[in-house]
Amino acid sequence: MGKMMSSLFRHPSGRIGLVIIGLYLLAAILGTLGLTPHDPLKLFAIDRLKAPSQTYWFGTDLLGRDAFSRLMVGIRQSMLIAFASVAIATIAGTIIGLLSAWWGGIWDGIFMRVMDVLLAFPAILLALLIIAIVGPGTMTSVAAIAIVYTPIFARVVRGPALSLKQRDFVDAARTFGSSQGYVLTRHLLLNLVAPLVVQVTLALAWALLTEAGLSFLGLGTQPPTPSLGLMLAESRNLMTHAPWLMIFPAVTIMLGILGFNLTGDALRDILDPRTQRREA
């Protein structure tokens, strides 16, 4: 793991990605601890729609709230939802993918058809459907995004797992009677770590975007809790009067996605055996 981080840091786009993710995590932690320049919820009634200044670094919104502080808490909100949903999707998708590859036959058919149905919907549409049924909120967003990305993980795991299942070392394990759990974890899952790590990083980027989209539509995080998508939505009518209200959250979302994507690309390069230098 330490070796992976250091080679990630040596990769040019990996380094940029890591720095961006690091900054976001820092902002998220500070936001959680309440170490923001101002209270993100406090209304400074006389300072409405102020342009960025020394007091309000990113300006204030229509109600006079500090945009920078809100952004920090918003990043925390987005990261929390992205990490939680991707974690759930990774675990669920990996289990489904592994088991359908291992059991094969009818189970493979059932699992993968369900996944196909989920995959057939555009991500936002499926999330909308789930939220329409359950009602909006942070937890619903996490659940919705997790369900949307589970099939992708199931697919990513199932393919290589099918080919690993045919490998001689799995046959060898069967000849000395290793338990199913041992074969699944040590022989299959351990060899799937590389593709999974890449997929997790890329999924984090998509989750960030999906979360922003849901909040923008008013279906994710509910006001007054700040979130990136919500801030964008509030700024929409004030675009000409207070462009900073739109620019900063938009750039924040964009940079965040860029950071995860760059890291994911770098990981793919590093973990791909074809580009990997043999360490003898």
Next chain:
Amino acid sequence: MTGLLSVRDLRVGFGQNPKANEVVKGVSFDLGPGETLGIVGESGSGKSVSALSINRLVDFGGGRITHGSIQLTRSDGTVLDVAKADEKTLLGIRGRDVGMIFQEPMTSLNPVHTVGAQIEEAFRLSKGLTGAQAHKATLDVLGRVRIPDAQSRLGYYPHQLSGGMRQRIMIAMALAASPRVLIADEPTTALDVTVQAQIMALLAELREETGMAMIFITHDIGLVAGIADRIMVMQNGVAVEQGETDGVLDNPQHDYTRHLLRAVPHFTSGKAVRDDGRRAEQQEPIVKVDNLVVRFPVGKAWFKPKGAIHAVDGVSFDLVPGETLAIVGESGCGKSTTARALLGLNSKTRGEIVTEAGRSVRPVQMVFQDPFASLNPRLNVEALLAEPAIANGQRRDDALRERMTFLLDRVGLPQDALTRYPHQFSGGQRQRLCIARALMLNPDVVVLDEAVSALDVSVQAKVLELLVDLQQEFGLAYLFISHDMAVVERIAHRIAVMFAGQIVELGEARAVLSDPQHSYTKRLIAAVPAIERRKQRFAVDMTQVPSLVRPPGFEPSPAQWREAGDDHRVRVEDTP
């Protein structure tokens, strides 16, 4: 100078800095018209790279010729230095002056075109023939490579043909341009012995007919013995010895050539079988297989009865402690399926496999063919060796550690191997690791499924030695699956010959090898290349293996056996 091809001090390097990373380090040789040069060496010796430099295909693999010259006399009499020629000139050389056939006939044919179209393309590109002319030329060349019923084969796709047929198609494509030099890069390595013999006989005949020169690359010195006029032995990028075939084989000068000749198991028709471990009169078998049948259903139709591949059909044998039973036969004859059924990796359709309760809960263990695929690359040696023990309820304690280091030492691996990963070992070392792992549970029987086939000859000899030592030390019984008769001769006490899913001959090794009774065994043994038999010539034999796909409900007639001697049984053949 009268030679066709003259290579002087050829050096080829790879990578960013080809001069520092040389694979071929100063090779020189000459080739006259109609002459055959055999280049022999183990993997990584630079034999293929040397040959690929002659038509500069080496450039496409990332190689650079850093030094030396390759003087090729072209058909119009001009001499060209291939080493310095530009890509445009080279296009005229490849195919027309220098033809090539590759190792793997499946991957070197395009799967989406019919073989006829591919041969016609060769004629169009080299001789400008089109339409009916090309068609006629194609039929003609298919006849020359002895493909029966050529007219209908033209419409076949590569996957519809057997490996031997495909290699003939490759040869036909190379012949299409009437090359003056034909480079054959391990053309028979992927093929079965009897098919190999067919291809070798064909190449020899074609050489007589066309008078082309040949460069024959192989790791099997016994194979070139029969076809080469001269032999060049390569090691680590250097030609350590070259000379007339008879001289090199009978009176080798260089140590490495001698080593290679000693390491290669020479097939001697039963003269070199083991003398130890004769079967005692009334010994109780540890494994008894009775009338084993394994079938795989084929066909996807829902309501129709399915046919089946009769992979193993009524196989019976037994194995006593301390004995090696070799199962020989060609790919697809059911020998691996039999082995896998013994371990429960395939389910059996019928029959009985009785294993005596032996020293451990799992008395039968297995070593696989490919040492690269049978070890999980993500686990270190300690985890790999511990797996069988842990799977059977042992704990990871000092006793287990002791057993691991003992076995590592016994198979000739260093103690510090425990913390290393499989990719840090060579093929031979990995196979030793697999053997150690198979012995972890102290089994009575070890199934060796082509366990030494993927190894280089000198490594192969050492691993065979190790296997014999281990057998004597631990009293192991081996079920040794192999297609290589020379290897089998070294290790087997008894031999079972399998053909089309059935055992056709079973008996004491010396009797089976020196006095084969069944027509298939005879064919198999005649096809083994051997240095002693290099002067013999074989006719091109076109016998094909029958299809094993049977209609639903098909049952083979019960086997009739006759005794051909003490412990030597032969299946009675149906007279057609």
